Amino acid sequence: MIPPAFDYAAPTSLSDALALLSQNPEAKVLAGGHSLIPALKFRMASPALLVDINKVAGLAYLREAGGWLAIGAMTREADLDRSALVREKYPLLADTARMIADPLVRNLATIGGNLAHADPANDHPATMLAYRAEVTAQGPAGARTIPIADFFTGPFTTSLAANEILTEIRLPARRAGDGGCYLKIERKVGDYATAAVAVQINVNAAGVCTSAGLALTNLGLTAIRCAAAEAALVGQPLDEAAIKAAAQRAAQAAEPVSDYRGSEAYKRSLVTTLTVRALRTALERARR
Amino acid sequence: MSTHHIKLTLNGETKEADVPARLLLVHLIREVFNLTGTHIGCDTTSCGACTVILNGRPVKACTVLAVQADGAAVQTVEGLAQGGQLHPIQEGFHQCHGLQCGFCTPGMLLTSAAFLAEHPNPSDDEIRWAISGNLCRCTGYMNIVKAVQYAAEKMRAASAQPAAAD
Ligand SMILES: Cc1cc2nc3c(=O)[nH]c(=O)nc-3n(C[C@H](O)[C@H](O)[C@H](O)COP(=O)(O)OP(=O)(O)OC[C@H]3O[C@@H](n4cnc5c(N)ncnc54)[C@H](O)[C@@H]3O)c2cc1C
Ligand code: FES
Ligand code: FES
Numbered sequence: 001m002i003p004p005a006f007d008y009a010a011p012t013s014l015s016d017a018l019a020l021l022s023q024n025p026e027a028k029v030l031a032g033g034h035s036l037i038p039a040l041k042f043r044m045a046s047p048a049l050l051v052d053i054n055k056v057a058g059l060a061y062l063r064e065a066g067g068w069l070a071i072g073a074m075t076r077e078a079d080l081d082r083s084a085l086v087r088e089k090y091p092l093l094a095d096t097a098r099m100i101a102d103p104l105v106r107n108l109a110t111i112g113g114n115l116a117h118a119d120p121a122n123d124h125p126a127t128m129l130a131y132r133a134e135v136t137a138q139g140p141a142g143a144r145t146i147p148i149a150d151f152f153t154g155p156f157t158t159s160l161a162a163n164e165i166l167t168e169i170r171l172p173a174r175r176a177g178d179g180g181c182y183l184k185i186e187r188k189v190g191d192y193a194t195a196a197v198a199v200q201i202n203v204n205a206a207g208v209c210t211s212a213g214l215a216l217t218n219l220g221l222t223a224i225r226c227a228a229a230e231a232a233l234v235g236q237p238l239d240e241a242a243i244k245a246a247a248q249r250a251a252q253a254a255e256p257v258s259d260y261r262g263s264e265a266y267k268r269s270l271v272t273t274l275t276v277r278a279l280r281t282a283l284e285r286a287r288r
Numbered sequence: 289m290s291t292h293h294i295k296l297t298l299n300g301e302t303k304e305a306d307v308p309a310r311l312l313l314v315h316l317i318r319e320v321f322n323l324t325g326t327h328i329g330c331d332t333t334s335c336g337a338c339t340v341i342l343n344g345r346p347v348k349a350c351t352v353l354a355v356q357a358d359g360a361a362v363q364t365v366e367g368l369a370q371g372g373q374l375h376p377i378q379e380g381f382h383q384c385h386g387l388q389c390g391f392c393t394p395g396m397l398l399t400s401a402a403f404l405a406e407h408p409n410p411s412d413d414e415i416r417w418a419i420s421g422n423l424c425r426c427t428g429y430m431n432i433v434k435a436v437q438y439a440a441e442k443m444r445a446a447s448a449q450p451a452a453a454d
Binding site: 001002003004005006007008009010030033034037038040041050052054078101102103104105107108189190 | 310334
């Protein structure tokens with residue numbers, strides 16, 4: 001399949017990339033290309049210009065600073081998966097990166113592209129909602145911070161302006177008692193989720209849950225944050241009763257539709273089961 | 289549509305071409321450089337038949353633009369054998385019956401070679417995980433995993449040799 005005709009530019013600085021976007025309203029950023037190039041081949045997108053940001057230096061990194069884990073938008077899934085820091089301290093992120101697509105796709109796919117694409121089937125959006133992440137968008141007028149809760153505005157749409165580039169994603173740095181887990185049911189390696197659940201909790205020394213983030217992938221028009229399920233956990237001792245109550249509320253928050261991946265009822269029941277399992281694992285990790 | 293002059297290393301050789309922006313890397317390799325060992329299977333990023341090694345990492349060449357390979361090092365199946373000697377991974381597929389029709393084989397070989405370069409002593413599970421983006425529709429994976437283990441053993445033995453000679 002041959003993509004439609006487009007112009008291509010590979011600027012080496014962020015300011016040049018931003019200028020190209022501002023001068024060409026029909027331009028699109030090219031990151032890992034693993035959502036955009038398939039969309040071009042299927043002729044679902046026909047941008048006049050691709051602004052390839054792979055040659056812009058300094059957009060791929062992982063560093064802890066100022067109470068955050070900062071992740072450069074061009075960081076590849078494979079590099080998240082390989083990072084000892086991520087594996088040891090950010091298990092929810094590690095689980096997520098490992099479940100995305102397949103190893104070949106992960107060598108190019110970027111975390112920034114995954115969020116900017118805002119496919120309700122993408123895995124990072126739910127994870128970032130559970131982490132209470134924030135992102136930096138760079139535009140012609142400078143940088144602005146967008147809390148992740150304000151980022152996804154609909155399927156395949158975000159609060160990024162057409163001339164902005166997502167440059168950084170920040171998660172709260174790990175504190176004592178933090179634990180997280182991402183569980184995804186897929187039909188085969190490389191498939192999008194039939195259902196997936198992201199949880200990030202904190203438990204204190206007494207075993208009481210002090211904070212909880214819980215969100216769902218591919219169970220609605222965007223990733224869904226389950227505020228009611230979170231509320232069922234915070235302030236409670238994290239026992240089986242609390243876990244089951246939260247799982248029930250998560251299933252209520254899901255908005256699945258029947259399709260070739262499963263019926264509405266099947267997906268909703270997956271949410272219950274996955275939430276229970278993810279919370280148990282997150283708790284185990286929080287205690288380590 | 290813009291056209292770009294690109295320069296890359298293909299199997300160690302410097303190559304240049306003028307490419308239209310929308311040309312895919314797999315078409316550059318097959319139709320401009322005439323190396324047809326890189327296959328097109330699904331053309332939708334699913335099967336891995338088009339796998340090449342781009343700057344050390346296996347990727348699906350049906351989902352990379354040719355112009356993106358400007359300045360890059362690309363390796364295809366044609367670059368595996370050296371000086372008339374099969375690469376251990378090729379020998380493994382030969383010895384362990386790791387192929388039938390051969391359509392998936394170039395991708396399997398390259399993914400496995402890149403994996404073994406970083407994991408000299410893999411478990412069967414790790415091999416299955418590593419090749420999970422490459423589909424084989426006729427051999428089945430048992431012999432492919434055996435072939436990768438064969439190559440791993442051979443490569444370990446070869447890298448142990450100079451140490452033993454000390
Ligand atoms: C076979 C296959 C299976 C997959 N399976 C999964 C899966 O299971 N789970 C999953 O989550 N994803 C999956 N994906 C999608 C993959 O993770 C994509 O790579 C990801 O959705 C987009 O990231 P990218 O870097 O490739 O972005 P691109 O494809 O380059 O860009 C995607 C969109 O985001 C915009 N964009 C990208 N980066 C930025 C930025 N920094 N600032 C502003 N805009 C930007 C682009 O303009 C474009 O509109 C799969 C893809 C394939 C091909
Ligand atoms: S042809 Fe590229 S993945 Fe199938
Ligand atoms: S050998 Fe035929 S598809 Fe793998």
